[in-house]
Amino acid sequence: MQNLDDQPCLIARSLSLVGDAWSLLIMRDAHAGLTRFDEFRKSLGIAPTILTRRLAALTEDGLLEKRRYSERPPRDDYVLTRAGLDLLPVLFAIGAWGRKHRSTKGVTRFFDAEKGSEIDPVVIDSATGAPIGTRQIRIVPPG
Amino acid sequence: MQNLDDQPCLIARSLSLVGDAWSLLIMRDAHAGLTRFDEFRKSLGIAPTILTRRLAALTEDGLLEKRRYSERPPRDDYVLTRAGLDLLPVLFAIGAWGRKHRSTKGVTRFFDAEKGSEIDPVVIDSATGAPIGTRQIRIVPPG
Numbered sequence: 001m002q003n004l005d006d007q008p009c010l011i012a013r014s015l016s017l018v019g020d021a022w023s024l025l026i027m028r029d030a031h032a033g034l035t036r037f038d039e040f041r042k043s044l045g046i047a048p049t050i051l052t053r054r055l056a057a058l059t060e061d062g063l064l065e066k067r068r069y070s071e072r073p074p075r076d077d078y079v080l081t082r083a084g085l086d087l088l089p090v091l092f093a094i095g096a097w098g099r100k101h102r103s104t105k106g107v108t109r110f111f112d113a114e115k116g117s118e119i120d121p122v123v124i125d126s127a128t129g130a131p132i133g134t135r136q137i138r139i140v141p142p143g
Numbered sequence: 144m145q146n147l148d149d150q151p152c153l154i155a156r157s158l159s160l161v162g163d164a165w166s167l168l169i170m171r172d173a174h175a176g177l178t179r180f181d182e183f184r185k186s187l188g189i190a191p192t193i194l195t196r197r198l199a200a201l202t203e204d205g206l207l208e209k210r211r212y213s214e215r216p217p218r219d220d221y222v223l224t225r226a227g228l229d230l231l232p233v234l235f236a237i238g239a240w241g242r243k244h245r246s247t248k249g250v251t252r253f254f255d256a257e258k259g260s261e262i263d264p265v266v267i268d269s270a271t272g273a274p275i276g277t278r279q280i281r282i283v284p285p286g
Contacts, residue, residue, distance in 0.1 A: 003188075004164065008251045010241035011171050011234055012164075017245075018237075021147065021155075021162025028154050032282065045146075062244070083244040089266030089275040091154055093236040094161075098153035101205070101226040102160075106285040108151045113279035117270035123232030124267055127260040132232040136256035139175065142249040 008142045017061045018087065022046060022054050024094070027080075027087050030064060035077035063087065092121040151285045160204045161230065165189060165197050167237070170223075170230050173207060178220035206230065235264040 004016035018024055022044070029043050041051055055078060058064045063084040066076040092110075099107075110119040123132045147159035161167055165187070172186050184194055198221060201207045206227040209219040235253075242250075253262040266275045 005246075008249055009171070010238040010245060010247065010250050012168060013245040013250075014237045014241035015164040015167060019164030019167065021158040024158055024162065025155060028152070083240075085276065086240055086243055090233070090236045090240050092275045093233045093266050094157045095153040097226075097229055097233050098157035100229055102153060102156040103148075104153065106151055107153050107156075108285060109283045111281045111283060112268065112271050112273075113281040115271055117268075119275070119280065120269045121266050121275055122269045123236050123264050125255065125260075126263045126265045128255050128258055132235045132262070132264055133228065137262065138254040138256040140252045140254060142251060 017057075017063065018090075020054075022050060023058060024087075024091065026051075026054055026058060027063060027084060028091050030078065030080050030084060031088055031091065035067075035069075035079055037077075040078075058084075089121070089123075092119070093123050096121040160200075160206065161233075163197075165193060166201060167230075167234065169194075169197055169201060170206060170227060171234050173221065173223050173227060174231055174234065178210075178212075178222055180220075183221075201227075232264070232266075235262070236266050239264040 004012040004019070007013065018027065025044055026040055029040055034040055034043060037051065037055070040046070040055070041048060044051070055064065059066055059078065062081055064078040065081050067079050069075055069077050111117065112119060124130060125132055125135070128135065147155040147162070150156065161170065168187055169183055172183055177183055177186060180194065180198070183189070183198070184191060187194070198207065202209055202221065205224055207221040208224050210222050212218055212220050254260065255262060267273060268275055268278070271278065
């Protein structure tokens with residue numbers, strides 16, 4: 001959805017890159033440490049042609065970058081860029097919504113490695129400290 | 144992508160409902176106050192058949208609900224449910240990623256209505272107070 005790039009909305013501009021479930025799940029798996037084509041394919045049960053396209057798009061868009069891990073035969077894997085790393089909070093925000101509104105039976109859980117507490121993601125406005133959605137918002141269109 | 148419901152990952156289970164750009168943009172517009180089919184259609188420039196399908200799915204999945212606003216002729220519009228309202232933080236997290244990694248030229252901006260400060264969304268772990276991605280995470284698979 002390339003035309004989303006032209007919209008005055010950063011949500012739309014972001015979704016032009018990561019606005020589909022496969023791309024977000026590939027990014028999730030990359031955060032879990034997966035780097036190789038076959039690892040993503042097995043984890044996601046995704047058709048190879050779709051995976052190839054998605055990995056190429058995520059690489060071109062700067063969320064992943066190719067890294068050569070074997071010269072003979074030539075083989076690349078995929079590692080997170082800064083932009084890819086910065087997607088982790090979005091993934092946790094999506095998961096937190098799911099924890100409220102989807103079945104939580106038999107789900108993977110996430111804990112703070114040091115403190116041992118379960119991670120409880122909340123999106124706050126760092127300017128006020130208040131969770132997003134608890135205060136009135138003023139929308140200012142461009143121009 | 145109904146099969147995502149069976150995955151042990153809440154991100155996947157969430158994306159089975161909101162894992163496409165159109166659905167998320169409809170939800171964004173609903174948060175901006177749009178309720179009627181024609182308002183969504185004009186805002187998004189979306190084909191009516193696609194919009195009809197997406198609105199039906201979002202209603203069935205419990206993110207929007209139909210409200211009859213005219214009896215003669217019978218006309219419904221769409222209002223946010225609790226689950227739909229709770230998606231606002233996800234949308235802001237996506238926008239915050241875009242503010243870092245997409246062009247911010249000519250974008251809509253969001254301010255705290257009372258304090259006047261620009262909203263700066265950050266996803267934190269409310270258990271530790273730390274932004275997600277700044278501390279080690281331990282992943283615990285189900286079972």
